[in-house]
Amino acid sequence: MKNKKINIVTLGCSKNVVDSEKLLKQLNAGGYDVIYNSDDVSAGTVIINTCGFINDAKEESIDTILRFVKAKKTGHINNLYVMGCLSERYMEALKHEIPEVRKYFGVNNMSDVLKELGVNLRDDLLTDRTITGPGHYAYLKISEGCDRTCAFCVIPAIRGKYISRPIEELVKEASQLADKGVKELILIAQDLSYYGLDLYRKQSLPELVSELLKIESFEWIRLHYLYPSDFPMDLIPLIRENPRICRYIDIPIQHITDNMLGLMRRSHNRKETETVLCKLRNDIPGAVIRTTLIAGHPGETEQDFLELKNFISNFRFDRLGVFAYSHEEDTYSYKEYKDETPADIKESRVAELMEVQQNISAELNESHIGKVFKVIIDRKEGEFFVGRTEYDSPEVDQEVLIPIEHDLEPGSFYNILITQSTDFDLYGVPE
Numbered sequence: 139m140k141n142k143k144i145n146i147v148t149l150g151c152s153k154n155v156v157d158s159e160k161l162l163k164q165l166n167a168g169g170y171d172v173i174y175n176s177d178d179v180s181a182g183t184v185i186i187n188t189c190g191f192i193n194d195a196k197e198e199s200i201d202t203i204l205r206f207v208k209a210k211k212t213g214h215i216n217n218l219y220v221m222g223c224l225s226e227r228y229m230e231a232l233k234h235e236i237p238e239v240r241k242y243f244g245v246n247n248m249s250d251v252l253k254e255l256g257v258n259l260r261d262d263l264l265t266d267r268t269i270t271g272p273g274h275y276a277y278l279k280i281s282e283g284c285d286r287t288c289a290f291c292v293i294p295a296i297r298g299k300y301i302s303r304p305i306e307e308l309v310k311e312a313s314q315l316a317d318k319g320v321k322e323l324i325l326i327a328q329d330l331s332y333y334g335l336d337l338y339r340k341q342s343l344p345e346l347v348s349e350l351l352k353i354e355s356f357e358w359i360r361l362h363y364l365y366p367s368d369f370p371m372d373l374i375p376l377i378r379e380n381p382r383i384c385r386y387i388d389i390p391i392q393h394i395t396d397n398m399l400g401l402m403r404r405s406h407n408r409k410e411t412e413t414v415l416c417k418l419r420n421d422i423p424g425a426v427i428r429t430t431l432i433a434g435h436p437g438e439t440e441q442d443f444l445e446l447k448n449f450i451s452n453f454r455f456d457r458l459g460v461f462a463y464s465h466e467e468d469t470y471s472y473k474e475y476k477d478e479t480p481a482d483i484k485e486s487r488v489a490e491l492m493e494v495q496q497n498i499s500a501e502l503n504e505s506h507i508g509k510v511f512k513v514i515i516d517r518k519e520g521e522f523f524v525g526r527t528e529y530d531s532p533e534v535d536q537e538v539l540i541p542i543e544h545d546l547e548p549g550s551f552y553n554i555l556i557t558q559s560t561d562f563d564l565y566g567v568p569e
Contacts, residue, residue: 149187153279196224278324291469300332302332305345385424429459432460436476437475454502507559515550
């Protein structure tokens with residue numbers, strides 16, 4: 139039985155999660171017993187789906203591989219396979235440095251993985267998958283790759299050109315997720331704004347979302363990663379007029395000064411960025427705007443940093459994440475710029491920006507006390523049920539904590555009265 143048991147370990151982003159879930163479904167159909175993200179060494183075979191985006195993610199992937207190599211050497215597992223972004227990016231080096239791995243696969247190689255394991259790819263299951271999360275939310279990956287040329291980003295080198303999936307295929311997959319009990323559908327891609335340009339010769343995200351709205355069992359449809367340049371403006375009235383689309387705009391701007399946006403090879407300048415952000419805030423009442431920033435990119439002067447800090451203070455993003463610049467091979471920044479900003483300066487800038495955001499978040503959260511929000515319960519943890527509003531995405535945003543004495547059901551929606559707040563969390567009770 140051990141030889142028919144496989145452990146799939148997934149690292150990195152939600153796009154990797156979707157890839158693993160589809161592989162899991164195929165393996166189950168091929169007769170394997172599959173466990174997910176387990177340290178259990180009772181499985182004869184382990185498949186690690188790696189991340190290779192930035193240095194921290196690469197280190198985590200390497201550490202995980204080495205942990206299971208040790209299990210293989212001690213005879214606890216028989217076979218070890220590695221797939222995903224890290225092995226796509228460093229295939230030959232990994233083969234040389236860690237030969238204990240039986241075989242390495244890159245991205246989009248599911249059929250090769252299945253063939254190695256003696257399983258025939260089932261075309262009828264290509265839109266189906268086994269959900270590995272709580273079950274009431276799931277991700278829908280609407281495209282692969284990216285056509286942007288951001289200086290700091292290695293994704294196009296790893297994942298290739300942007301390839302949109304047809305609307306009818308996505309609707310079929312979404313319908314299957316709905317049949318499994320999914321209530322919150324989260325659309326993901328490297329860039330949602332670009333969707334359809336390669337396939338339909340026009341931005342088609344509004345058309346896709348309109349079709350998904352016809353699946354009535356989705357109470358929330360959430361959109362991740364909307365690129366600021368050429369923002370699909372037809373999306374704005376769609377969000378405003380459909381309460382089932384979360385008023386949650388995830389729009390990573392990365393920086394604000396024209397100097398840095400130029401060095402980063404972003405296709406939007408400060409004026410264009412501010413125009414889009416203000417239109418979103420003005421035209422979608424109550425919308426929460428989330429962004430991500432990079433601190434310490436080559437060429438960032440103290441003045442650039444101060445302008446970014448002031449912009450954050452003035453615009454007051456509802457949600458914000460900051461990353462220290464990572465000098466990655468196969469990127470334009472790596473080839474063309476010297477990474478001259480010391481690591482401690484990068485981290486100091488990250489901390490300063492997050493301190494500004496912490497104060498903003500604390501003030502916004504305090505203003506929610508006494509208000510009632512629709513909340514989905516994700517899980518029970520310690521003395522609390524942990525949930526989210528439509529303004530918060532799983533694992534990356536703040537949460538709503540409700541004492542367990544109220545006996546709620548994970549996966550269900552409740553109207554929650556907010557009674558307390560902290561910098562990054564809310565506390566409440568059922569109304």
